[in-house]
Amino acid sequence: MSELTKKNLSEIIDLIKNKDIKSEELTQLYINKITKSKKLNAYITTCFDHATQESKKFDKNPNFNSLLPGIPLAVKDLFCTDGFKTTAGSKMLENFIPNYESTVTENIWKEGAILLGKLNCDEYAMGSSNETSYFGNVINPIAENTVPGGSSGGSASALAAELTPATIGTDTGGSIRQPASFTGTVGLKPTYGLCSRWGIVAFASSLDQAGPMTKSVKDCSIMLEAMAGFDKKDSTSIEKKKENYSKNLKTNIKGLKIGIPKEYRVENMPKEIDELWNKGKNILKDLGANLIDISLPHTKYALPTYYIVAPAEASSNLARYDGVKYGFRSSKGKDLIEMYENTRSEGFGDEVKRRILIGTYVLSSGYYDAYYLKAQKVRQLIKKDFDQNFGKVDAILTPSTPSSAFKIGEKANDPISMYLNDIFTVPVNLAGLPAISVPAGLDKKGYPLGLQLIGKTLDEQRILNIAFAFEKNCDFKNEVENWWS
Amino acid sequence: MNKDKFDYFIKGEKNQYEVIIGLEVHAQVSSNSKLFSGSATKFGAEPNSQVSLIDSAFPGMLPVINKECINQAIRTGLGLNAKINNYSVFDRKNYFYADLPQGYQISQYKNPIVGEGKVLLDMPYGSKEIGIERLHLEQDAGKSIHDIDPSNTFVDLNRSGIALMEIVSKPDLRSPEEVNAYIKKLRTIMRYLGTCDGNMQEGSLRADVNVSVRKVGDKKYGTRCEIKNVNSIKFMQMAIEYEARRQVELIDKGKEISQETRLFDVKKNETRSMRSKEDAHDYRYFPDPDLLPLNFDKKLVEDLKKSLPELPDKKKERFIKDYGLNSYEANVLVSEKEISDYYEEAAKASDQKLAATWMMGDLFAMLNDKGLDISKSPISAKNLAELVQSIKSGEISGRIAKEVFEIMIVSGENPRKIIDTKGMKQQSDPKELEKMINEIINKNKDKVTQYKAGKEKLFGFFVGQVMKISGGKANPQLVNEILKKLLKG
Numbered sequence: 004m005s006e007l008t009k010k011n012l013s014e015i016i017d018l019i020k021n022k023d024i025k026s027e028e029l030t031q032l033y034i035n036k037i038t039k040s041k042k043l044n045a046y047i048t049t050c051f052d053h054a055t056q057e058s059k060k061f062d063k064n065p066n067f068n069s070l071l072p073g074i075p076l077a078v079k080d081l082f083c084t085d086g087f088k089t090t091a092g093s094k095m096l097e098n099f100i101p102n103y104e105s106t107v108t109e110n111i112w113k114e115g116a117i118l119l120g121k122l123n124c125d126e127y128a129m130g131s132s133n134e135t136s137y138f139g140n141v142i143n144p145i146a147e148n149t150v151p152g153g154s155s156g157g158s159a160s161a162l163a164a165e166l167t168p169a170t171i172g173t174d175t176g177g178s179i180r181q182p183a184s185f186t187g188t189v190g191l192k193p194t195y196g197l198c199s200r201w202g203i204v205a206f207a208s209s210l211d212q213a214g215p216m217t218k219s220v221k222d223c224s225i226m227l228e229a230m231a232g233f234d235k236k237d238s239t240s241i242e243k244k245k246e247n248y249s250k251n252l253k254t255n256i257k258g259l260k261i262g263i264p265k266e267y268r269v270e271n272m273p274k275e276i277d278e279l280w281n282k283g284k285n286i287l288k289d290l291g292a293n294l295i296d297i298s299l300p301h302t303k304y305a306l307p308t309y310y311i312v313a314p315a316e317a318s319s320n321l322a323r324y325d326g327v328k329y330g331f332r333s334s335k336g337k338d339l340i341e342m343y344e345n346t347r348s349e350g351f352g353d354e355v356k357r358r359i360l361i362g363t364y365v366l367s368s369g370y371y372d373a374y375y376l377k378a379q380k381v382r383q384l385i386k387k388d389f390d391q392n393f394g395k396v397d398a399i400l401t402p403s404t405p406s407s408a409f410k411i412g413e414k415a416n417d418p419i420s421m422y423l424n425d426i427f428t429v430p431v432n433l434a435g436l437p438a439i440s441v442p443a444g445l446d447k448k449g450y451p452l453g454l455q456l457i458g459k460t461l462d463e464q465r466i467l468n469i470a471f472a473f474e475k476n477c478d479f480k481n482e483v484e485n486w487w488s
Numbered sequence: 489m490n491k492d493k494f495d496y497f498i499k500g501e502k503n504q505y506e507v508i509i510g511l512e513v514h515a516q517v518s519s520n521s522k523l524f525s526g527s528a529t530k531f532g533a534e535p536n537s538q539v540s541l542i543d544s545a546f547p548g549m550l551p552v553i554n555k556e557c558i559n560q561a562i563r564t565g566l567g568l569n570a571k572i573n574n575y576s577v578f579d580r581k582n583y584f585y586a587d588l589p590q591g592y593q594i595s596q597y598k599n600p601i602v603g604e605g606k607v608l609l610d611m612p613y614g615s616k617e618i619g620i621e622r623l624h625l626e627q628d629a630g631k632s633i634h635d636i637d638p639s640n641t642f643v644d645l646n647r648s649g650i651a652l653m654e655i656v657s658k659p660d661l662r663s664p665e666e667v668n669a670y671i672k673k674l675r676t677i678m679r680y681l682g683t684c685d686g687n688m689q690e691g692s693l694r695a696d697v698n699v700s701v702r703k704v705g706d707k708k709y710g711t712r713c714e715i716k717n718v719n720s721i722k723f724m725q726m727a728i729e730y731e732a733r734r735q736v737e738l739i740d741k742g743k744e745i746s747q748e749t750r751l752f753d754v755k756k757n758e759t760r761s762m763r764s765k766e767d768a769h770d771y772r773y774f775p776d777p778d779l780l781p782l783n784f785d786k787k788l789v790e791d792l793k794k795s796l797p798e799l800p801d802k803k804k805e806r807f808i809k810d811y812g813l814n815s816y817e818a819n820v821l822v823s824e825k826e827i828s829d830y831y832e833e834a835a836k837a838s839d840q841k842l843a844a845t846w847m848m849g850d851l852f853a854m855l856n857d858k859g860l861d862i863s864k865s866p867i868s869a870k871n872l873a874e875l876v877q878s879i880k881s882g883e884i885s886g887r888i889a890k891e892v893f894e895i896m897i898v899s900g901e902n903p904r905k906i907i908d909t910k911g912m913k914q915q916s917d918p919k920e921l922e923k924m925i926n927e928i929i930n931k932n933k934d935k936v937t938q939y940k941a942g943k944e945k946l947f948g949f950f951v952g953q954v955m956k957i958s959g960g961k962a963n964p965q966l967v968n969e970i971l972k973k974l975l976k977g
Contacts, residue, residue, distance in 0.1 A: 083548045096547065103541060105548060202548040208777035237550050238779050316777050319580050322591020323545040327643070339586055339641070366582070366772035375774060 008032055008165040012074065012222035013249075015168050019065075019072050026058040026065070026073025026117070033075050033119055037166050039488035043142045045151075045161040047080050048088045049120035057117040069115035070229045070249075077167040079158045080121035081128055082108045082213070083202040087118065091204040092126040092136040092154075095324045095331045095350035105202025106234045107171065107213045114229040119167060123157030126352045127321065128178055128206040130154050131424040134415050135354040142411070143186055144483045145450055149408040152182030152424075158216050159186040163483055169217045169226050173203060175210045176309050177404075177428025180440035180455060183216055184403035187442045187451030187481035189223045189470070190216045192428075194461045195435035196241035199234030205320040207313040208239075210432040218481075220441065220471040224248035227463060243461065251464055254472040257291030261469070262396035266302035267427060269405060275446045276402045283400055283443055283454040286476050287469070295396050299388040304381045305430040310422060311365050311378035312433070317355075318362025324350065357418065386434040389457075398466055399457040401427050403440040407450035427455060437463045441470045442479045451481055494613050496663030497704055498732050501740045505701040507732040508709055509661035511724075513674060515653045515684040516628070516692040517560045523627050523651035524551030524594065531690045535644040543649040545589035550778050553578075557651040558782065560683040561601050561625050562792050564653055567677045567799055568620050570605025572789050578625075578779045582772040587630035587643050595654075597773040600624035601782065607657075607677070608801055609669040610819050618670055619658030628652050647691075653684065659698065659709065664725035671695070671721050672823070676800050680825045694719045699731045701739070710735070711745040715752050715759055727752040731759050803828055811840040820848055826862045830869045837873035839880045846876055850893055866900045867893070875903040883907065884914050885964050916963040921954070921970050924962070928953045929974060939975060947971065 007015070007024070018024045034051050054075050061073035083089045083101040090096045104112075112118070125135040133141040133156025143151040144164035151160040155172030159182030162170050172179040174192035183190025191214045198213040205211060215226030228248045234240045263284065268277065284294055326332035326346030333345035351359070365374035392399070405426055414421045431438040437460075440453040454473075458466035497504040522529060525542035542549045565572050579597040602623035609616045630648035634641050655674065661667050675686035675693060686693050700712035715731060718724045730752075735745050749768070750759040775781070798806075800822045807818040807828075821831045821844060834843040851872065855865060875892060878884045884892065884907060892903050892912060899906070907913055915921060928950060929936055939946045954967045 083546075089547070091547070099547070101546070101548075103546070200548070201550050204547040205778075236552060238552050239777075315774060319582050319592055319772070319774070322582060322584065323547075323589060325584060325591060327586050328544055328589055329546070343584055363772065366774055368770050368772070371772075371774070 008036060008168070010168075011219045012169040012217055013219065013225060016072060016074065016225070019074070020067045026061040026075070027055065029073070030054050030058040030075040030117065030119070033166065033168075037120065040164055040166055042487040043144060043160050043164055043166070044139050045123055045141055045157045045164065045166055046077065046120045047090055047092070047123050047138050047157070050087055050118050051120075053087070054117050054119050061115065061117065066115060069113075070225055071111060071114045071116040074116045074168060075119040076111065076116045077119040077122050077158075077161055077170055078108055079124050079155050079170070079172045081124055081173050081204045082171070083204065084108055084118060084121065087121060089121065089204065090138065091128070092124045092138060093351065093355070094137040096204070097137065097331060099330050101202075103202060106199035106236065107203065107230050109202075110232060111171070111226075111229045116229070122155075122161050122167075122170060124172075125154035125156065125178075126355050127204065127317070128154035128173055128175055128211075129317070129354050129358055131177070131181060131421050132409070132411075132414065133157065133182075134411065135352055137352060140411050142487070143408050144485075144487065145186060145408060146448075147486065148411050149450070150185070150411055152185035152404075152408065154178040155182050155190075155216060159183060159188060159190070162186065162188050162216055162218065163481065164485075164487070169215065169222050171213055171226065171230060172216050173206075173211055173213050174428075174432065175206050175212075175313060176432050177425040179214045179216055180403050180428050180438060180453070181424060183440040184442070184453030185408040185451065187453075187479070187483070188216060188218055189220055189439065189441055190214065191223050191227060191439040191463070191467075192431065192437060193227065193231065193463055194241070194437045195432075196239050197231045197437070197461065197463070199232070199237040199240050201234055201236040207316040208320060209316060210309075210313055212432070220439075220467060220474045221249060221252060223439065223470075224252050224467050227467075241461070246464060248464055248467055252471050253468050254475055256287070256469050256472045259292045259398065259465075259469065260295050260396040261287050261292045262295050262297040262392055262399040264297050264299045264302065264392075264399060264401060266299050267401040269426060272405055273446075276405060276452065279444050279452050279454065280400070280402050283473070286473055287400065290472050290476060292469075297392045297396060297399070299385075299392065299430070301381065301384045301388050302430055305385055305433055306422060306426055308378045308381045308385065309425070309429040309433060310361065311374050312382060314358040314362035315366050315375050316362070318359045318366065321351075321355065321359060326350070354418075382433050385430055389430075389434045389436060393459045397459075398462075398469055401455045401457065403427060403453035403455040407446045407448065407452050431457055436460060437466060439466050439470050441474055441477075442481060443473075443477055444479060451479075494611070494662065496665065498701060498736045500736045504704045505732070505736050505739075506704050506706075507662060507728065508659045508700045508702065508712070509663075509667055509728060510659035510698040510712075511657045511661065511667065511670065512696040512698070513655040513657075513671070514694045514696075515564075515655060515674070515678060515686070517557050517625075517651035517653055518682060518684055519554060519556045519560060519651060521554055521556075522649040523554055523557050523625065525649055527649065529650050531687075533646055535642075535646060537646065539645040539648065543589065544645055545591070551594060551776070553779065553782070554651065557625060558601070558784070559792060560651075561623060561653055562789055563681045563796060564655075564678060564683045565602035565605065565623055566789070566793055566796055567681045567683070568602070568605035568607060568623065568655070570620055570623065571603035573599065573601055573603055574784055574786065574789070575599065576601040576624075576782045578776045578782065579773045580776045583769050585629065585632075586641060587632045587645070587648065589630065589645065589648060593627050593629065594776055594779070595626035596624035599781075607670065607673055609666060609673055610815070611666065611669060616666065618660045618666075621656040621658050623653055623655045626652050626654055659700075664728050667697075667724055667728060668721050671724070673800075676823055680797055680799055688720050691719060695724060697724055697727060699728055699735070700745075701732050701735045711747050713745070713747065713759070714749050716749055716762060718752050723752060723754055726757055727759055730757060734759065797825070807831075811835050811844070813841070813844055817844050817848065824862065830862050830865070833869035834873040834876070837870065838876035842880060843873060843876045846872060850890065854897055866898075867896050868900075871896060871902055878903060878907060882914060882916055882963060882965075884912060885960070887960055888912050888914065912961065914963045915958050915961045916966060918966060918970065921962060921966055922974070924957060925950075925954060925967070925970050925974055928957070936975065947975075950975070
């Protein structure tokens with residue numbers, strides 16, 4: 004039966020619907036597997052009692068018409084879950100138990116899913132390797148001592164190690180797509196505003212977006228369908244009717260115009276990445292798509308722009324963690340100011356502090372115009388680059404990351420090289436566009452690599468279709484051997 | 489101060505100084521829920537009983553604008569004859585404090601919802617226009633309570649997130665009297681509009697006061713100091729007087745005035761430095777990424793404009809024109825919407841001028857004495873109108889009317905009924921009065937002789953006798969006429 008966890012979400016759903024397996028049995032399989040896989044450190048919190056109870060409840064009175072009937076799922080520990088610890092990977096929220104449920108998780112529970120546990124992530128989603136988590140490194144199941152990427156590293160690791168049949172992450176600058184690429188899984192960042200941000204611990208409000216992480220493109224479409232939807236509690240949520248992504252999934256991409264941006268061929272990019280990109284181009288061409296060379300001239304400014312906008316918003320979003328109302332409070336300090344200082348010094352890790360400092364600096368009077376305001380202007384130019392090209396092309400194909408998974412500790416003391424990991428993913432967040440990372444091949448170490456498809460605003464269906472067709476013709480197999488249990 | 493012309497100057501050793509004042513008034517928006525959450529806004533509720541997850545800044549909580557607060561700000565802007573900005577932006581003002589749960593206040597910085605406008609003041613030396621710089625919406629903070637526990641501070645977040653309108657004046661005010669008139673005028677306008685209850689005791693209206701001085705005749709403004717968070721007109725006036733004098737004394741000593749934020753100490757009646765310009769907070773304003781810029785079409789403004797009530801300036805004009813009131817009377821009677829409604833009801837059913845006199849005299853004195861709002865008056869507008877009519881028709885005298893008025897206060901009864909049942913009707917039959925007066929003259933022959941010899945003061949004595957015998961009911965006008973006639977004869 005352990006073969007069952009190898010299956011894709013869509014196959015497991017069919018098994019449940021055909022009554023080949025009960026929710027309770029399925030849940031138990033995952034619980035057993037999670038219990039034996041502590042070494043990966045993918046889970047911060049497990050909710051086994053809750054999951055068992057809910058699965059029994061489902062089996063007693065099953066609703067097979069829901070999207071995720073009785074499916075146990077773990078989610079990134081950035082989604083607030085009613086009655087279950089939500090840490091955001093930080094000491095600051097080590098013991099924080101919300102009494103409310105994020106809209107996105109609420110949506111998937113309504114579709115029949117069951118919470119298995121909360122997955123490790125970089126502290127406040129700030130990181131590209133999961134090494135900034137207060138709860139320790141997460142290990143990529145593809146090889147010992149490799150990082151799963153970040154910030155949704157726990158989600159990617161759990162998914163690749165079959166510790167959850169699908170999961171959800173958040174993506175501010177690549178936090179879904181980069182770990183998906185590192186673990187040989189599928190990750191989609193939706194159009195900004197498609198999934199509600201209500202109840203998700205905020206990092207950078209104008210960039211944060213929740214999205215699915217799955218083993219297949221079809222799974223991805225099912226999860227997105229369950230997660231998405233207008234929410235009046237989020238002022239930036241887009242009001243539109245729900246779409247049936249999974250039902251409308253198709254492989255015919257004949258005649259679609261795929262843009263190939265020349266600026267994504269960056270200096271010192273490993274040859275393997277270039278080869279992978281070419282492989283992707285050829286597959287799409289063989290499927291009848293037209294490749295068109297395009298230029299996104301402001302791409303080179305995306306990373307510096309991102310590292311002004313995101314920390315600026317973060318510095319303000321994280322001001323609420325002051326020890327006054329909830330979360331960690333230092334016992335040291337003789338007055339309010341000292342309590343603040345000690346609480347935030349002891350409660351936040353180095354990367355979070357670094358970004359708060361950067362953000363505070365770029366918003367300071369005298370620097371605001373030179374940094375924040377200018378970054379906002381450049382952000383508009385980057386968005387305009389995409390807008391102009393989407394007149395000519397239907398989607399854009401790029402590599403997801405400039406490298407495969409790296410070793411734990413390899414970049415921990417070199418923030419710039421760490422930040423460079425997001426070079427291909429960040430422009431998409433700045434422009435608010437949807438993008439999906441699909442596994443496309445392995446490097447010479449045998450580590451997976453992904454390609455990214457960027458779509459027009461709210462054109463998730465089309466990039467899912469292209470990815471679906473690509474997946475069927477790529478013959479990628481993610482052979483993860485269980486070495487950890 | 490000379491009431492006929494403006495001359496609020498501070499005397500220095502060598503020069504006279506003019507005082508320049510600008511106000512930032514914080515007015516609490518009247519609305520059932522807060523600016524960005526559904527929490528209630530009732531004053532005086534149990535601490536922390538009107539607090540949502542948004543108001544207390546729990547992780548992942550997001551603000552959603554309350555449309556009614558936007559409408560209220562637009563209405564207020566229209567009442568201030570101001571430009572309404574169809575595009576405005578909410579910004580974050582970042583600072584740490586225990587009663588500021590988010591670590592920032594959502595406010596409007598570069599793009600406020602309301603732009604320039606003006607307010608007219610009626611001063612004894614004529615009407616004066618005060619410019620409005622802007623009006624913007626912002627969240628209120630919670631309340632830190634330091635005096636419950638010796639070693640802890642308590643925080644009440646009921647106020648956290650309540651909508652405030654910050655109304656910024658131009659530096660057009662020149663004296664504590666003008667500040668008094670300005671605040672009262674703002675309050676009147678907002679109460680007419682129903683956009684702020686203007687209740688200063690409950691903190692619905694507070695102000696930061698900017699004060700500077702300059703030599704009379706100078707064009708350039710001096711360095712200003714800002715006195716934070718003053719919550720009564722009296723304290724504002726005291727603070728301005730102290731602060732202006734302090735600044736003049738510094739100038740006299742040849743010292744510089746440093747731009748700073750100061751606090752007004754009510755007990756000591758002085759302002760104290762809170763922080764200098766160098767220590768000023770860097771609030772790191774930036775547009776709140778959780779909120780889209782506010783965009784509304786002209787139609788919303790047009791619709792709100794159409795639904796606005798008649799405002800005090802217009803109403804005053806109409807009262808002067810329609811009811812023949814003088815400017816002073818009209819001013820007093822439009823100062824509160826309830827007062828103007830009361831007056832109009834009474835004036836329509838009686839003599840308009842006399843109704844005004846009675847309201848501003850006896851009625852206001854009684855309400856003041858009892859500490860009542862006009863809406864709680866034991867004497868209804870209809871009953872006051874009947875009382876005024878009874879005087880006008882000669883049915884009762886002014887003196888009797890006062891007695892009827894006293895009874896009305898206690899019983900709330902209709903004056904006609906009181907006059908009838910207590911037999912207070914005026915004696916206006918000339919024959920009856922002649923008879924009575926003849927009797928008095930016959931009894932007081934000596935006084936008549938003295939009167940005729942030129943001691944005209946005695947006239948009052950005769951009137952008094954008539955009133956005494958008639959029990960005060962004799963029609964005074966007739967008594968005068970008849971007495972004059974008979975004493976001559």
